[in-house]
Amino acid sequence: MKKIIIKILAKFIELRTKWRGNLPHFRRAVRKAERLASGNGNQKGKRTYVYFIGGKYRTLNRKDIQALKNAGVLKRNMNVAAMSKICLYDTLTKVNSHPQFKKAKL
Numbered sequence: 001m002k003k004i005i006i007k008i009l010a011k012f013i014e015l016r017t018k019w020r021g022n023l024p025h026f027r028r029a030v031r032k033a034e035r036l037a038s039g040n041g042n043q044k045g046k047r048t049y050v051y052f053i054g055g056k057y058r059t060l061n062r063k064d065i066q067a068l069k070n071a072g073v074l075k076r077n078m079n080v081a082a083m084s085k086i087c088l089y090d091t092l093t094k095v096n097s098h099p100q101f102k103k104a105k106l
Contacts, residue, residue, distance in 0.1 A: 020055050023101055029057035030089050030096075030106050036061070037091040049080075050089035057088070 033048040036059060048061045060068075065083060068074045084090075088098045089106075096102060 020057075021052060021100075023104055025057055026050075026088070026098060026101055026104075027106055029059055033059040033089060033091050048091045049083070049087045051083065051086060052088060 029050045033050050037046060037048045038044065046061050048059050051058050051060060062080055065074065065078070065080055069076060069078060089096055096104070096106060098104075
């Protein structure tokens with residue numbers, strides 16, 4: 001019974017990732033990152049990154065990563081350089097490093 005429940009949960013997580021990890025959601029996250037990077041106020045000109053964390057695409061900058069570290073969500077040794085390995089899009093270089101959508105038009 002326990003194995004069946006684990007298989008059902010694993011399938012549910014897989015389907016949720018496929019649903020939320022699709023191209024339209026990625027494009028929306030890239031647009032949001034570009035809007036934040038070119039926006040008004042204190043965010044203008046700031047480098048913004050797109051990550052797939054917790055089953056969703058999230059746009060973070062250095063201050064957001066620092067706040068997540070201070071809140072205990074991320075480990076203390078995580079920094080922007082370490083997180084650049086899992087970064088899917090960067091607004092400064094505009095490089096799409098998503099493994100599924102490398103050739104997709106953004």
